[in-house]
Amino acid sequence: MAKQLIILTIITTLLPLLCNSFNPLNPNTNPKILVLLDDFLIKSSHSIFFNSLQSRGFKLDFKLADDNQITLQRYGNYLYDGLILFSPSIKQFGGSLNLAGVLEFVDSGRDLIIAADSTASDLIRDIATECGVEFDEDAEAMVIDHTSYAVSDVEGDHTLIASDGFIQSDVILGSKKIEAPVLFKGIGHTLNPANSLVVKVLSASPSAYSANPRTELPNPPSVTGSAISLVSVVQARNNARIAISGSLDLFSNRYFRSGVQKAGSSNKHGKSGNEQFVTELSKWVFHEKGHLKAVNVRHHKVGDGTEPAMYRIKDDLEYFIEIYEWTGKSWEPYVANDVQVQFYMMSPYVLKNLLTDQKGLYFTSFKVPDVYGVFQFKVEYQRLGYTSLSLSKQIPVRPFRHNEYERFLPAAFPYYGASFSTMAGFFVFTFVYLYNK
Structure with missing residues (x-):
């Protein structure tokens, strides 16, 4: 009995440590992703996408969205680093998962991919709304485009769109240009203007509109043109990342392998841009790129290598910081010319651009202002597609002593x-x- 109690105590002690190893803010760990499906057939019909994730070191745990065994955390620790919702029609998750649970998962700094379609339930719509996007209120509406549709042998209702309205961001979609349009069939959404964190990644063309393709339009559509977003991303203030797509087929093997020709264009591509688009997007969502870290933040007087407890007004000081970017395999020096440091008390007294040695080290020097009080070294770095850096270090500044004048x-x-x-x-x-x- 005593031996069993000892074993139980060891397991209880180690389990939270094992759970803590799944940390999305540490890309060196082997991340684990929970994939919730409407039907296990999706596992095979979207296998290229899933195999791509597994080949990059992700461990996928597939479950039906209404499985009673679903749980995101145990003993107060999350079991997964990411969540993929390929269950657009689910009305209620199984187990202990609900709308609040998904939002808490994102609030903890973890990542999320949502794929909807014309069967999207109120639950999926509510999750998307909380993330800053609004799907069309008409439950049967789809994105229709009579000028940028994908050419096929059968004249359809022009709901299969060939879109090339990509965001111009190498960090999100990669430096290699996506040559072929992306095939999209699904529902559109608009961005909440009050949410500055959500960004369009794939936009509809100016001729697109959202409506029910099986009925005549009694009134002009409420959502039209480039205001329609097909795929959007969110990077929260805690650096959690979210991708929201109005099409589940966007990730399917059929669309990955299909050829595509955009209406009005003579270029016929043997393969759509879906696979490249989705692969690069998933790399960004799961922090395989655009993930920054700052280390070795230090400062000292010029000519003195030790960090002082305080500065005196008019001292000459030097400031150093090292910034690295995760490339999916290793940390590489981050090179930019727009990193700044503030010497701050209520407002910035000094604002300096940091110089770089092109190897990850940023540095500058300046004179302490002729004002005494409690200052902060502040680095606030926020760029599209990159995790934000928010660093501050407090230091007091004193006046001259009576014998120093x-x-x-x-x-x-x-x-x-x-x-x-x-x-x-x-x-x-x-x-x-x-x-x-």
């Missing part, structure tokens, strides 16, 4: 002259007054 200040020479001339004049006046007959 110069004996004679050049600026006070007129006052010195006035004082001595007054004393000399008084001496002369006294001498004349006393000895003049």
Whole structure:
């Protein structure tokens, strides 16, 4: 009995440590992703996408979205680093998972991919709304485009769109240009104008609109043109990343392998851009690129290598910081010319661009302002597609001590002259007054 209690105690102690090893902010660990499906057939119909993730070191745990065994955390620790919702029609998750649970998962700094379609349930729509996007209110609406549709042998309703409205961002979609359009069939969404964190990655063309393709339009569509987003991403303030697609077929093997020709274009591509687009997007969502870290933040007086407890006004100081980017396999030096440091107290007294040695080290030097108080070194770095860096280090600044001032200040020479001339004049006046007959 005592032996069993000892074993139980060891397991209870180690389990939280094992759970903590799944940390999305440490890309060196082997991340684990929970994939929730409407049907296990999706596992085979979208196998190219899943195999791509597994080949990059991700461990996928497939479950039906209504499985009663679903749980994201145990003993207060999350079991997964990412969540993929390929279950657009699910009305209620199984197990302990619900809308609040998904949002808490993202709030913990973990990543999420949502794929919807024309069968999207209120649950999936609510999750998307909380992430900053609004799907079309019409449950049967789809994105229709009569000028940018994909050419096929059968004239359809133009809901199969060939879109090339990509975001211009190498860090999100890679430096290699996506030559072929992306095939999309599904529902569109709009971005919440009050949410500055959500960004379109794949936009509809100006001729697109959202409507029910099986009925005539009684009124002009409410959502039209480039206001429609087909795929959007969110990077939260805690650096959690979310991708929201209005099409589940976008990730399918059939669309990956299909040829594509955009209406009005003579270029016929043997393979769509879906696989390249989705692969690069998933790399970004799961922090395989665009993930920055700052290390070795330090500062000291010029000529002195030790960090002081405080500075004196007008001291000359140097500031250093190292920034690296995760490339999916290793940390590489991050090179940019727009990293800045602020010497801050209520407002920035000093704002300096940091120089770089092109090997990850950023540095600068400046003179402490002639103001004493409690200052901060602040680095706030926010760029599209990159995790944000927010660093601050507090340091007090004191005035000169009484014995540190110069004996004679050049600026006070007129006052010195006035004082001595007054004393000399008084001496002369006294001498004349006393000895003049």
